[in-house]
Amino acid sequence: MRDLLRRDLKLHKVAFVLPAVVALLGGLAAFWTGEPPIVFLVLSLGVVLLQPHALHLREEHHGTLRELHVLPVTPRQIVGLRVVEGLLGALGVALLHGMLALVLQGPGVFQGLGQLVSPGWLWMLLMVLLVPLPVTLRWGGRGWMGLILGAFALGGGLTMLGQFEGALPFRTALFRALLWTMDYTTAHPWQHTLALLALMAACLPLSEAALRRRSL
Amino acid sequence: MPEPLLRLRGLTKRYRAFTLQEASLDLPPGSLMGLLGPNGAGKTTLLKAILGLVRLDAGTLTFQGRDLAQHGAELRRRIAFVPDTPAFQPGARLATLKEAHAPFYPGFDETRWKGLMADFGLDPRRKAQELSLGQRTRFALTLALAQDWDLLVLDEPTTGLDPVFRRELLQRFSEALDERRAILFSTHITSDLEDRADFVTFVRDGQVVLSDTQEAIKGRWGVVKGGLDLLDEPVRRAFKGLRETPHGFEALTDNLPGTRAHFGEQALVERPSLEDLLVLLGRKAHA
Known part of the structure; x- marks a missing residue:
């Protein structure tokens, strides 16, 4: 794992600069606009959590994915590499934002530590890094095209559904179930967090299986 | 081995x-x-x-x-x-x-x-x-x-x-x-x-x-070159690869001594180069 991380740091220096720039700009923007720093931190984290995908797609674009796969490492280690890159990036950005906010806006800028342990972070980690990871590892750039098109189709579909309220027999039950889940998880933070962690853990073997299926 | x-x-x-x-x-x-x-x-x-x-x-x-x-x-x-x-x-x-x-x-x-x-x-x-x-x-x-x-x-x-x-x-x-x-x-x-x-x-x-x-x-395989009149169905089937031209044929055999004995002076039978093998091996008869 250490060798893989070093390899990426050596080979993708430019790509690693981007999240730092985003974090820096976010921190400065928080100062200039007067908005709570947490708003820009969320935006920066979104970008940083996309970074492991970007690194994998960069390898694919340059034709070096084969070289990565030929190395004497297991698929699990490659999955671990991408997750660690996301976590380290997120940590780095959070620290950078925190330091900038403290320097520029002074202590007390974060209104309590509660903000920093919000399950929202886990949702971001899950939805931006872990859920799309099997897609990136299995289909690369094509997978992301599929994800983006799928998101548009889903958005369009949901908009259309709104126009046909009551027309579809499953709709009421489905939406009730969704609303119940949202209510329940909001009211039961521990169960919510545990469920999120379980979902996150499920993404790892899925990513490994996806990577094993990739032919280069 | x-x-x-x-x-x-x-x-x-x-x-x-x-x-x-x-x-x-x-x-x-x-x-x-x-x-x-x-x-x-x-x-x-x-x-x-x-x-x-x-x-x-x-x-x-x-x-x-x-x-x-x-x-x-x-x-x-x-x-x-x-x-x-x-x-x-x-x-x-x-x-x-x-x-x-x-x-x-x-x-x-x-x-x-x-x-x-x-x-x-x-x-x-x-x-x-x-x-x-x-x-x-x-x-x-x-x-x-x-x-x-x-x-x-x-x-x-x-x-x-x-x-x-x-x-x-x-x-x-x-x-x-x-x-x-x-x-x-x-x-x-x-x-x-x-x-x-x-x-x-x-x-x-x-x-x-x-x-x-x-x-x-190279000890067992051979390249056979000869006129089209030497080709009949059993001979074609015995070859492991065959290329026919209007002037004759070029074929591959996995039985060099047997093929030499069969054709005698009628055909040229020699050891193959790797290129001969690459070109002729698996090439279908009647191709």
């Missing part, structure tokens, strides 16, 4: 338009095996299977007596690979690329790498994007040859190299072999392997059609 360093049994990989069908071969230590076949025959797929780059539909691969599918990460430390079109991160310097590659291979020899870089006319300060295909191949060769490998897998490494360097390189391969090492060399440049490869494996249409020592192949 010693225990094979690499053993393939029934390797099958199905794509939409192509299938590698039940490929089997044994590569003993201390030997150089040439993998010959026309473009699209399945040579690269076979090599990719060995390197774990494709997910097999069937078959087993053992290296040093151990299952490559189960112990791939550990065993690949002893396998060096040079692809047909090496790719590197464009902005990275060659020295950086080496630093990124070497830690994965415990026996990587820095001194040998520097020597190879000098011998191959490469400057470590150059960036990968500045290199031609031939130079990229040379660089990939420095990385592979500086490893402490037991198996060197080469996928058409001499394509894009000038003849002088190619000859030197082939000499290096021969010198690098010892009783624990073996080389698997895929190419369609048959002259690279003539009198140099201990074993030759022919792949055609996704099948291993012949795999044996070069000595045995």
